[in-house]
Amino acid sequence: MSDLSPDNEYFTHLSQGRFMLQRSRSSGRCFFYPRVAEPVTGARDLEWVAASGRGTVHATTVVRPKPPQAPYNVVLVDLAEGPRIMSRVEGVPPETVRIGMAVQARVGIQDDKPILLFEPLEIQS
Amino acid sequence: MTHDRFPRGKSAIVAATTYGMGESPGLSSMDLAVSASVRALEQVALVPGDVDGLFIGLPDDFLSGLTFAEYLGIQPRVTENNRTGGSAFLTHAMWAALAIEAGQCEVALIAYGSNQRTTSGGLVNAMRPTPYEAPYRLARPVGAYALATSRYMHEYGLKREQLGAVALAARRWAQLNPDALMRDSLTMEEYLKSRMVCDPISVRDCCLVTDGAAAVVMVSADRAKHLAKRPVYLLGAAAATDHRDITSMPCLTTTAAVHSGARAFAQAGVTPEDIDVVELYDAFTINTLLFLEDLGFCRKGEGGAFVEGGRIAPGGALPVNTNGGGLSCVHPGMYGLFTIVEATQQLMGLAGDRQVADARLALAHGNGGELSSQATLILGTEATL
Numbered sequence: 153m154s155d156l157s158p159d160n161e162y163f164t165h166l167s168q169g170r171f172m173l174q175r176s177r178s179s180g181r182c183f184f185y186p187r188v189a190e191p192v193t194g195a196r197d198l199e200w201v202a203a204s205g206r207g208t209v210h211a212t213t214v215v216r217p218k219p220p221q222a223p224y225n226v227v228l229v230d231l232a233e234g235p236r237i238m239s240r241v242e243g244v245p246p247e248t249v250r251i252g253m254a255v256q257a258r259v260g261i262q263d264d265k266p267i268l269l270f271e272p273l274e275i276q277s
Numbered sequence: 278m279t280h281d282r283f284p285r286g287k288s289a290i291v292a293a294t295t296y297g298m299g300e301s302p303g304l305s306s307m308d309l310a311v312s313a314s315v316r317a318l319e320q321v322a323l324v325p326g327d328v329d330g331l332f333i334g335l336p337d338d339f340l341s342g343l344t345f346a347e348y349l350g351i352q353p354r355v356t357e358n359n360r361t362g363g364s365a366f367l368t369h370a371m372w373a374a375l376a377i378e379a380g381q382c383e384v385a386l387i388a389y390g391s392n393q394r395t396t397s398g399g400l401v402n403a404m405r406p407t408p409y410e411a412p413y414r415l416a417r418p419v420g421a422y423a424l425a426t427s428r429y430m431h432e433y434g435l436k437r438e439q440l441g442a443v444a445l446a447a448r449r450w451a452q453l454n455p456d457a458l459m460r461d462s463l464t465m466e467e468y469l470k471s472r473m474v475c476d477p478i479s480v481r482d483c484c485l486v487t488d489g490a491a492a493v494v495m496v497s498a499d500r501a502k503h504l505a506k507r508p509v510y511l512l513g514a515a516a517a518t519d520h521r522d523i524t525s526m527p528c529l530t531t532t533a534a535v536h537s538g539a540r541a542f543a544q545a546g547v548t549p550e551d552i553d554v555v556e557l558y559d560a561f562t563i564n565t566l567l568f569l570e571d572l573g574f575c576r577k578g579e580g581g582a583f584v585e586g587g588r589i590a591p592g593g594a595l596p597v598n599t600n601g602g603g604l605s606c607v608h609p610g611m612y613g614l615f616t617i618v619e620a621t622q623q624l625m626g627l628a629g630d631r632q633v634a635d636a637r638l639a640l641a642h643g644n645g646g647e648l649s650s651q652a653t654l655i656l657g658t659e660a661t662l
Contacts, residue, residue: 159408185409211431211529213423214476215416226415228424228524238410238524247476251431267412 156198158186165200166266169259172200173233184235205257206232207270214246225249229270243271281515283544284378286662288385289501289508290370291494292320293621298489298607299458302395306335309490310390311348317492321504323384325349330382330495332357332369336391336610345388355382361518362404362645363558366493366614367652371514373495383496387617390490391609404646410522416475419483421523421647422561423475428529429563430477432578437477439581440562441468444481444604446590447559451601453591453631458487459605482562484603484612491614493621498662509624509639509656513544516652523647530578534571534642534651541640542573545655549573552655553636554623555595556616558644559602565589568642569597572653596633599623613643613652620656637661 158174162185165172173182176190177197189196207229216223225246230236241249242260255270296313297304304312310333318324331353335341342358355376359365366387373385404417415421429435445465451457463481471481501508517533517540520526542548549572557568566580574595575583583589589597598604600619603612620639622628638661641654 163408185407211424211428213415213420213427213478214473215414215420216473216475217416224414226413226420226424228529236524238413238415238522240413251427262412265412 156188158188161200162186163266166259166268171203171205171257171259171268173203173235174198175201182233182235184231184237203257204232207255207257209241209249209251209253209255210236212249212251227270229255237268239268239270241270241272281540281544283513284374285512285544285546286510286657287498288374288377288495289498289510290617290621290656291496291501291505291508292317293493293618294320294491295456295607295615295618296490297390298456299487300395301392301488304392306337306390306392307341307344307348308390309392309488310335310345310388310492313390313490313492314386314388317494318386321494323494325351327384328386329353330355330373330376330385332366332373332385332387333389334358334360334365334611335389336393353382361516361650361652363560363611363613364516364643364645364650364652365611366617367514367641367643367654368516370493370495370511370617370654371516371652374511374514377495377497383500385495387493387495387614389611389614391611392488393610394486394488404521407522410524418560418647419478420475422563423478424523425526425529425648426477426561426563429566432530433581435566435581437469438465439566439585440482441465442584443559443562443565443589444468446584446587446593447598447602447604449590450599450631451605454601454606455629457601457606458485459601478561484560484608485605487607487609489607489609491618493614493617507625507658509621509658510662511654512547512657512661513541513655514653515540515544516650518650520649521646526648530567532567532571532648532651534568534653537651537653538572538642541653541655545657547638547655552638552640553596554599554620554633554639555597556620556639556641557598558612558616558642559598559604560608560612560644562604564644565597567648568644572640572642591631599628599631599633613645616641616643617654620654624656624658
């Protein structure tokens, strides 16, 4: 019987400022989103590992809601550890986010909840 | 790939109809689905009581198989209510063919209806975002298709004019279809100026939001000869899926249609070059390009060039989405069944001004979710058996 609670554990880590990924001890592979078993193998020998936070923009769009709400960016990021993740790149105008851009994760706050965001690597101080 | 067996040509569509396309105020989704169904059955002198195989999936009724059976007072031997998004109905046709061949049912009805335009005015989306994605407020499904389009542009240098060629072709077909919703002209200049929704997808890259219903009646090939003048035989049918949310799509520029298409063609014993008319689920303009490539009508990355010069428009070399498609004809939430109806009407020779001359082989392809679920049918006239 697994005592994993994937959603709770992920967001508990995130609320403490940590971006964590699950990894199977046997396969060594990381995956996202968190699950009770590894895709395909079904392996349950899962552990949480700290993500490097480094990634590359794989796809990008600018969502344009009706004014006065401002346009915003949504991206898919390929993490250095392998998994692909949906997020938002902040710190630059939404239209300037480019596929192939190197980005770094940070934990922000949105609606009083922790949220994983990315910033372009080159503007990191 | 394992070779799968399919009862090629052992079942046939004998009736196919649409109903209430555009706006149908005062009718529920179930009213619309039933309206299409009784009319389809009537075409071949059948009544609801003759239906012993029911295949249905409404957007606003999780138990629509039970609701439909109750509404018409029938007790089907087979009730199929699967949920693979807009591709569900092509999957229904596949299961119906297998059920008919196995003797599980004799008269299969595939039905769909939605009143989403007059009730909500927005595209019905049954997919709830996960806690990992909801905070980013991606407009769904359009934003998911925008992400795929952005990737395709990056990898293959696709131009917006090439997506525009898809939209313009659909509009020109719609102008030949009196039942299509959008029949006014659409120029490339107008397309390029249309409002961005999710870059690089503009409003003219998006399917319509309409009401509408469709129904298809399938029986064994033997029985079909007695019911219809020109039955449309199911020669191959296959489905494939590889993700739900766009984030988990293994490759954003190649869909599982690669697998559903290859299997359906192999079952039918034909190739893309043999196909006379193509009906693809064009929820967004990128769909048409991806499916033309993944189904083998052109190579990966060449879809944009393929559709230039009116190739898929009326008078072009390959008639695609001859009713005007989801882009210009009808899109009541899930469009899949409409691809089967249009393919059937073309093969029956009932397509009026938009009739493709001597159409003998048709392909109908459904898409569900966010390029997630793919299902392909190969349909043919008696001459193709």
